[in-house]
Amino acid sequence: RRAMRSNRKVHLRYWACADNVEHRLLIAPYEIFQKENRWYLMGHSDEAGGVRLFLLTCMRAAEITPERFRYPRRYDAEALRQEAVEPYGGDTCLEVRVCFHPSVVKLVVESRGQQFSSMATLPDGSLIGTAVISNPREVLWWVLSYGTYAEVLSPPETRAQFAQVARDLVAAYAAKPR
Numbered sequence: 001r002r003a004m005r006s007n008r009k010v011h012l013r014y015w016a017c018a019d020n021v022e023h024r025l026l027i028a029p030y031e032i033f034q035k036e037n038r039w040y041l042m043g044h045s046d047e048a049g050g051v052r053l054f055l056l057t058c059m060r061a062a063e064i065t066p067e068r069f070r071y072p073r074r075y076d077a078e079a080l081r082q083e084a085v086e087p088y089g090g091d092t093c094l095e096v097r098v099c100f101h102p103s104v105v106k107l108v109v110e111s112r113g114q115q116f117s118s119m120a121t122l123p124d125g126s127l128i129g130t131a132v133i134s135n136p137r138e139v140l141w142w143v144l145s146y147g148t149y150a151e152v153l154s155p156p157e158t159r160a161q162f163a164q165v166a167r168d169l170v171a172a173y174a175a176k177p178r
Helices: 077-088 102-115 140-144 156-174
Strands: 008-016 021-035 038-045 050-055 059-068 094-100 118-121 127-133 150-154
Touching: 021 059, 094 102, 102 127, 140 150, 140 156, 150 156
Parallel strands: none
Antiparallel strands: 008 021, 008 059, 021 038, 038 050, 094 127, 094 150, 118 127
16 A cells, blocks of 8 residues: 555565466556455556456565556546456456365465365365355466366366366377377
């Protein structure tokens, strides 16, 4: 908020759900707001490709810089929010449940535990993590990186999307080698 009041840019270390990587960004912070129990920073970042929304829970560190910014001409927060959520397919929140095999539970908790709104350990040692996301693409490649050790349980539409990706992979590997 201090950076916004003084029109100063912010260096941000941000853990992006979409690619499971920490990014270092320079952001012109426009607004902080809450939507459906989640806090967001809306701001402009050349590295991120323009005006974007950044989840506060994914921020690792923020440092105010001496570099100044100007709010866009005819600043319209609502229009900018729409522009920011467009690349992610909308601003709706989707609750996704993923079951992880016992052999990867420790890794999941250490690397991504903070991304889940809840986690439950089952009697067999597996873990069900629940995350609230705006688009399945936010977790697609991360969940797929666990192969058969991760299974999307719900919602059904997201489970079907993951199943289609798995079928596409089977088809790709069934084809003749190049």
